[in-house]
Amino acid sequence: MMxxxxxxxxxxxxxxxxxxxxxxxxxxxxxxxxxxRLLALGLIVTGTVAGALTAGLPDAAATPLIGVVSLLAWSVLYGGRMVGTDLVDVMRGQSRG
Structure with missing residues (x-):
């Protein structure tokens, strides 16, 4: 009825x-x-960067590591539910309804 x-x-x-x-x-x-989710993603990426710098990895090894970990974290946390433009809206504090 509704x-x-x-x-x-x-x-x-x-x-x-x-x-x-x-x-x-x-x-x-x-x-x-x-x-x-956004906070967890930020912590994971920041932790990966800090860990790579602390471990003394060369830039040639740290850059792909950070990229892969960021992509995996994005996939696990958002699972295809959010595209880049939605992430910008979340950072601005807007919602889609």
Whole structure:
């Protein structure tokens, strides 16, 4: 029933009023935890850089290591859910809705 109401109002162009306030009375908003993923990614990359410098790796070895670890961390944390432009929006504190 609720989907029908949303569909009808969307078809009418009432995109700012798809549901009535009483329809959302018992709904708890979802929490955005993108900042946790972003913080974890930053810590992993920074830790990799610091570890490579502390270990005294030459630049020819440290650069690919940092790139591979960064790519793996990105893949594990975001799993294809976020593209580069979304990362910029997260850093700016914006959300996609």
């Amino acid at each position: 989907l029908l109401k949303i569909a009808e109002r969307y078809a009418e162009g009432r995109t700012l009023a798809l549901l009535d306030p009483e329809d959302l009375a018992n709904v708890t908003p979802a929490q955005s935890r993108e900042w946790v």
